[in-house]
Amino acid sequence: MKDQIDVVVVGAGFAGLYALYKMREQRFSVVAFERGSGVGGTWYWNRYPGARCDAPSMQYSYQFSEELQQEWEWSEVFASQPEILRYLNHVADRFDLRCDIRFKTSVESLVFDETIGRWEVRTDQGHCISSRFCIMATGCLSTTNTPNLEGLNYFKGKWYHTGNWPHDGVDFKNQSVGFIGTGSTGIQAIPMIAREARQLKVFQRTAQYSTPARNRPMDKEYEARIKADYKGFRARNYRLPLAMDIRIERDAPKTFDVSEAERRRKYERCWERGGMALLLAYRDSSVSIEANETISQFIRDKISELVDDPAVAKLLAPNHIYACKRPCLDTNYFETFNRPNVTLIDVSETGIKAITKNGVLINGDEHGLDCIVLATGFDAMTGALNRIEIFGRGGRKLKDKWVDGPLSYLGLSSAGFPNLFTISGPGSPSVLTNMVATIEQHVNWVGDCLSYMARQGYHTVEATVDAESPWVERVQEVAEMTLWTACDNWYQGANIPGKPRVFMPYADWPSYLAKCEEVAANAYEGFAFT
Ligand code: NA7
Numbered sequence: 001m002k003d004q005i006d007v008v009v010v011g012a013g014f015a016g017l018y019a020l021y022k023m024r025e026q027r028f029s030v031v032a033f034e035r036g037s038g039v040g041g042t043w044y045w046n047r048y049p050g051a052r053c054d055a056p057s058m059q060y061s062y063q064f065s066e067e068l069q070q071e072w073e074w075s076e077v078f079a080s081q082p083e084i085l086r087y088l089n090h091v092a093d094r095f096d097l098r099c100d101i102r103f104k105t106s107v108e109s110l111v112f113d114e115t116i117g118r119w120e121v122r123t124d125q126g127h128c129i130s131s132r133f134c135i136m137a138t139g140c141l142s143t144t145n146t147p148n149l150e151g152l153n154y155f156k157g158k159w160y161h162t163g164n165w166p167h168d169g170v171d172f173k174n175q176s177v178g179f180i181g182t183g184s185t186g187i188q189a190i191p192m193i194a195r196e197a198r199q200l201k202v203f204q205r206t207a208q209y210s211t212p213a214r215n216r217p218m219d220k221e222y223e224a225r226i227k228a229d230y231k232g233f234r235a236r237n238y239r240l241p242l243a244m245d246i247r248i249e250r251d252a253p254k255t256f257d258v259s260e261a262e263r264r265r266k267y268e269r270c271w272e273r274g275g276m277a278l279l280l281a282y283r284d285s286s287v288s289i290e291a292n293e294t295i296s297q298f299i300r301d302k303i304s305e306l307v308d309d310p311a312v313a314k315l316l317a318p319n320h321i322y323a324c325k326r327p328c329l330d331t332n333y334f335e336t337f338n339r340p341n342v343t344l345i346d347v348s349e350t351g352i353k354a355i356t357k358n359g360v361l362i363n364g365d366e367h368g369l370d371c372i373v374l375a376t377g378f379d380a381m382t383g384a385l386n387r388i389e390i391f392g393r394g395g396r397k398l399k400d401k402w403v404d405g406p407l408s409y410l411g412l413s414s415a416g417f418p419n420l421f422t423i424s425g426p427g428s429p430s431v432l433t434n435m436v437a438t439i440e441q442h443v444n445w446v447g448d449c450l451s452y453m454a455r456q457g458y459h460t461v462e463a464t465v466d467a468e469s470p471w472v473e474r475v476q477e478v479a480e481m482t483l484w485t486a487c488d489n490w491y492q493g494a495n496i497p498g499k500p501r502v503f504m505p506y507a508d509w510p511s512y513l514a515k516c517e518e519v520a521a522n523a524y525e526g527f528a529f530t
Contacts, residue, residue, distance in 0.1 A: 005029045008121050008131040010107050010388070012097075013041015015137035015423040015439045017088065018064065021095050022447045023135070032097075032137075033123055035106040039092045041139050043084045047165040048185065048375070049192035051081035054213060054276065054329040055434050058226050059244040061087065063234045064440055068094065070227055078215045078275075078329070102127070109389040110134055112418065117460050117530065119419065132459075133419045135446060136385060137439075140424055140431050143383030145376050145496060147180075151355035152372075159372040162189060170371070172197040178360050178367060180352065181375030182208050187328040189375055191336040200342045201367050203352060203360060206488075207318040209299050210328035214274025237437070241280070243509050244434035248277045255282040255291035267298045279323055286323055286482050296322040306334040315346050324487035326431075380490040381426045381504040382406050392417035405493075405502030409463030409471045409526055410516060412442065418460035418530075421446045426504040427475050431491070433509045445516055449524060458529040467526030478511075479503035 009019045012034035023030040036044045053060050057074035072087060079087070092098050105127065111120045119131045144163035146152075152159060160170060162185045176199040179190060186202075187210050194200045226233050237245045248270055255263065263282075270277035278298075284291040300317045307313035316334060337344055347362055354361045359369035379386075382402060390398035393416045401407060401416065408414045411428025412421055423442045424430035430438060453461060479485050485492065485503055493499035506512050519525050 002120070003127075003129040004118075005031055005129055005131045007031075007133045007135060008033065008107075008119070008129065009135045009137055011041055011137035011139060011142075011384075012036070012039045012092075012101050012103075013043070013137065013139055013142075014062075014088070014436050015139070015443065016041065016101075016135075017091055017097055018062065018440060019135045019137050019423060019443045019446070020097050020100055021064070022443050024100070026447055026450060028133075028450070030100060031129070032101045033105045033107050033121075033127075034101055034103050037103050038085075038089070039098075039101065040085045040088045041137075042141055043081055043088060045142070045163055045165070046185070047081060047167065047169075048160075048162040048189045048373075049169075049196075050188035050190075050331075051162075051165075051185075052188055052213070052215070053079050053081075053084060054184070055244055056246070056275065057083075057218070058223065058233075059237060059434055060084075060436050062091065062436060062440065063230070065095075066231065069230050073223070074218050076215055076217055077219075078213055107388055109391070110420070111389075111391045112393060112420075114393055117418065133421070133450070135443075136420065136422045136425070138384035138388075138422075140381045140435075141378040143379040143387060145379050145383075146374060147352075147376050148497075149352055149355050151357075151361075154357055155355050155359075155369075155372060156357050157369060157371045159374060162186075162373065162375040163378060172371075174198050175370040176368065177201070178203065178369040178372040179375065180360075180372065181377065182206065183375065183377055184326060184328045185377070186375035187330045187333045189373065190342075191330070191332045193373065194336045194339055194342050198341060201345055201360075201369065202337075202342065203345050203347050203362070204315065205347050205351065206320070206325070207316050208325065208328055209296065209318050209322050210330040210333050211271060211276070211278055211299065212274050213329035213331055214272075215331060234437075237434075239510055239513065241509060242433050243429075243437040243441075246276050247280045248273060252281060252283050254284045255288065255294055263294060264298070267295065271298075271302065275329065276327060279327060286484070289321065289483065289486075292322050292483055303334050308338045312337050312344050315344055320487040321483045324483055325489045326491075377490055377495050379496050379499070380493070381431070382493075382499075383496075385422065385425075390417065390420070392420070403500070405472075405500040406504060407468055407472055409468040410512075410519070411506065412445065413461070413463040413527065415463045415465045415468050418462040420462075427471060427506055429506045429509040429512050432505045432507055438509065441513065441516070445520065448520055449527075452520075452524065453529065456529065460530045461524070461527050464526055464528045471526075475506050476503055478507045479505075482507050 006028035007023045007030040009032035057079040105125045109122045177197040179202045304313045359367045386399045406426035408427040411425035488494035492503045
């Protein structure tokens, strides 16, 4: 007879830790499996120099415990990876979560046994347990994307992926470093590595928009003001478009409702203030191309002011729609290209065809290197789920069901996969929001659903096909109302060769929240119970 348990949680990052806490609070027997040797998820793996959150710390943190949010003190406006990892370790200890987490353990398969209505969970450490529910807290950006670069394995130096960074760090002193990838990660890591390496060669395929983070030590008065009514602060932010407040003003007008001079002044204020304020400077910035172009041009102008060499500035100037690719925050990113030890190499036309024993080959030129850093991103949103063999009703594999793109209702449940919940799953707002706040919303929703099932005497729950298909269409419709479908980005799988091009996150958090509340209030409409 297999070990029997109520709930298996997969992952021990922000989502897994809270799911574990919540399930225990609801008196379920629960165990979490985590492939890392510690808690933290994304913040456990991404230890590259400069790794930092670009949502404000006072908001990118749990709100489920008033004591926790009162006692924890963030040292900076935007927390660094080590500080977030310390926070998550503190959470694990404070709520005594570790005893129910099996570390260094990957879940390999989940098989739904229809005769008993339970999941058989197998891990690479030989566990085989029978669980009634599975909560997939596997993360949206947890499966690294290592491009198929010919010759990489023959390179004589070391290479590193930022999403799987060595725990004891990397010594770049006296090294000639090749850097591939200029998304959020690259933009954080490049200035840090440039300070240490003898030489840094950045191979850029697509120039990126970035605005200054203006990170600074936490202002104690600001912190005290928030803590005087943390609950109220959270409640006010919860229903804002990104589940966090990064605005420079309430109720922004439309871009062309103001004069060019006024707009420019506001953009300057956003730039000086730092963070992602530009994103919400005007109401229509992410839905109107003309409006958006005013921000794009503003940032391009800034780049040309910041970068000394006009030819380099030109290469660093993006030409896609601002925020269509996830916008970045930086500290001295563009200025880094003024350093004598940093070279920008444009590979937009050629790509990186091959790595040789000695370095990177571009257009017949070999760039000799001691090591290579890949900041090439993730198989986002579906990568971690598809890596597990998940067999639902009738032995159907989730990966097969999702071959043309993820099919899920509310990003929480997929028809044919009963009692399996995805936290921040494809079809939910997730990566387009303050992840911690929306993770808590998902876990709370699941907790409420489980209580409802107990009250009704139900054994299984799953999305119906009738609810799922329109939801998948709705996710696309909402995305098409924005400009986020207008370029190649990981939101729609465009960074992974062969991945179906489907916009995965639901791009309207407030209406999503209302929908989840409505579904629950209407006896979980769109879900089938047995
Ligand atoms: P991203 O945003 O996916 O960026 C990956 C970068 O790597 C991007 O500049 C890519 O260029 C580049 N890339 C990927 N493959 C290649 C190849 N084969 N050759 C050259 N360049 C390549 O990942 P990040 O880790 O920066 O950020 C992910 C999220 O984490 C971020 O959005 C935040 O939410 C946190 P491309 O733009 O595709 O031309």
